[in-house]
Amino acid sequence: MSTTNLDPAVFDYLMRYGIREPRALARLREDTAQLPNASMQVAPEEGAFLGMLVQLIGAERVLEIGTFTGYSSTAMALALPPGGRLTCCDISEEFTARARQAWADVGVDERVELHIGPALETLGELEADGASYDMAFIDADKGNYLAYYEACMRLVRPGGLICIDNVLWSGRVADETNREESTVAIRQLNAAIATDERVDVVMLPIADGLTLARVR
Ligand SMILES: C[S@@+](CC[C@H](N)C(=O)[O-])C[C@H]1O[C@@H](n2cnc3c(N)ncnc32)[C@H](O)[C@@H]1O
Numbered sequence: 001m002s003t004t005n006l007d008p009a010v011f012d013y014l015m016r017y018g019i020r021e022p023r024a025l026a027r028l029r030e031d032t033a034q035l036p037n038a039s040m041q042v043a044p045e046e047g048a049f050l051g052m053l054v055q056l057i058g059a060e061r062v063l064e065i066g067t068f069t070g071y072s073s074t075a076m077a078l079a080l081p082p083g084g085r086l087t088c089c090d091i092s093e094e095f096t097a098r099a100r101q102a103w104a105d106v107g108v109d110e111r112v113e114l115h116i117g118p119a120l121e122t123l124g125e126l127e128a129d130g131a132s133y134d135m136a137f138i139d140a141d142k143g144n145y146l147a148y149y150e151a152c153m154r155l156v157r158p159g160g161l162i163c164i165d166n167v168l169w170s171g172r173v174a175d176e177t178n179r180e181e182s183t184v185a186i187r188q189l190n191a192a193i194a195t196d197e198r199v200d201v202v203m204l205p206i207a208d209g210l211t212l213a214r215v216r
Helices: 008-017 021-034 045-057 069-079 094-105 120-128 142-155 169-174 181-194
Strands: 061-065 085-089 113-118 133-138 155-165 197-206 210-213
Touching: 021 045, 021 069, 021 094, 045 069, 045 155, 045 210, 061 069, 061 120, 069 085, 069 094, 069 133, 085 094, 085 120, 094 113, 113 120, 113 169, 120 142, 120 210, 133 142, 142 155, 142 181, 142 197, 169 181, 181 197
Parallel strands: 061 085, 061 133, 085 113, 133 155
Antiparallel strands: 155 210, 197 210
């Protein structure tokens, strides 16, 4: 759940001066807004930020866990250098049909490989194949967040980056009386990463909270 949490006037300002959203991504936002679970889409400023991270670290191999209708994947795929590859994991053919369309619309479909199925199984297969990534973006079911993080620790190279979405969960993580399953799972992952000596970490209050963990 990451559509922007900014005041509408500030959001308009940010969209005008802060990011350069390709027309196809603006259309994807409009289309996705018609879906009942539209709020699962990343905020546009977060998509732009993920693309900037791909460029900053010179990522050539990127892994995404949770693709939905394709906003974050399209933003990251557009930022890849020639020959770069994005591996996407999602459980839904229906949602990702829109993602496939978005990749084709902006001409990055050749760079993207989509795996449909439970992401933990896909990650196990990628690991068995000896896959290695420069960057990973975790944005799927929250109950598996810790398991996704551990899988990414095995799949992302030293010096690479693991990005985790929704780490503030609309502020619910800070309310210890909230024992809802996803809240507890995100809170557990946040606590684990905070003291994880295998990574350098910063949690950013962008969108619904984005943690950057750099693998040492
Ligand atoms: C928050 S949305 C991802 C949003 C996306 N990053 C974007 O830019 O719009 C979460 C996605 O995770 C997928 N998902 C849920 N459980 C999953 C699982 N066990 N394995 C793989 N994907 C899963 C859902 O189908 C959904 O598309």
